[in-house]
Amino acid sequence: MGYKIVIALGGNALGNSPEEQKIAVKKTAKSLVSLVESGNKIIVGHGNGPQVGMINLAMEKGHKVDDSIPKMPFPECGAMSQGYIGYHLQNAIRHEFKQINRDVPVVTIITQVLVDKNDRAFENPTKPIGAFYTKEEAEKISKESNYEFKEDAGRGYRRVVASPKPIDIVEKESLKDLYDARNVIIACGGGGIPVVEENGEYIGVAAVIDKDFSCAKMAELMDADVLVILTAVEKVAINFGKENEKWLSEMTIDECQTYIEEGHFAPGSMLPKVEAAMSFVKSKPERKALITSLESADEALAGKTGTWIK
Ligand code: ADP
Ligand code: MG
DSSP states (O other): OOOEEEEEEOGGGTOSSHHHHHHHHHHHHHHHHHHHHTTOEEEEEEOOHHHHHHHHHHHHHHHHHOTTSOOOOHHHHHHHHHHHHHHHHHHHHHHHHHHTTOOOOEEEOOOEEEOOTTOGGGGSOOEEEEEEEOHHHHHHHHHHSOOEEEEOTTSOEEEEEBOOOOOEETTHHHHHHHHHTTOEEEOSGGGOEEEEEETTEEEEOSBOOOHHHHHHHHHHHTTOSEEEEEESOSSEEESTTSTTOEEESEEOHHHHHHHHHTTOSOTTTHHHHHHHHHHHHHTSTTOEEEEEETTTHHHHHTTSSSEEEO
């Protein structure tokens, strides 16, 4: 075997609080290191939904009660989440390598991901972030800032941001150099900090790039063999959760497209994974993608389980 793989870690690889995360990353690190032991070379990306949500909420609430606590822009919150998630992951992965007497450098890169300021997603922000507000509070804040608010499932008003598609990774040259110097790299955390280019400068924007799409882009730019999306399920299903549920071992691009049109993949969970897998597989003939669970990653890469997209 021996693939060059980009791994997208889902929420279950990290847990929901810093304490939970410190425990969860131990198990995650074990799985990742075992993939390297099986002869693969890995580059790791991950989500940050609960983590960036927590930081953003804390900063908003802090500022509300004490204005010596500054307003923290959303891209900065994303950078903070990349930092502490990366810290936990790199610490745990390095430790896991040490257990088997392997001295592998592990590093986290604060990653900026370029998006198009004309991306249609900016016209219709869909991702709720931060605290809940009353209608009046939301209207007041939205007048003072250019924030957009939407009612969130009867629970109150929340700020919504766009979810644009990744175009490029600003730090890609550094990623390549570090990879060539045999580092295990953690990058594109939370889908990366979204930036737009203005007069040759990168400016952070309040948006959330789906980590599955960013990892697909990273796999493409790093010229990986396989994009591995690790989540809570061992395989992808059609008729998911229904009586006639069927777990799939393989999908072609055409089958993916048909199943998407038939509505088999939930938006916001499985749909972006299948779409990300498709975009990577389509980018060059020999490229493949795999969707499976953290626990099954090794077996799946050996062709024994998981859903392969070819
Ligand atoms: P992550 O944090 O890994 O991105 P998500 O919760 O966003 O995880 O997406 C994975 C979830 O998608 C699975 O745990 C499963 O409940 C759900 N899901 C929706 N549609 C399907 C499907 N067709 N096949 C398998 N899982 C599906
Ligand atoms: Mg998800």
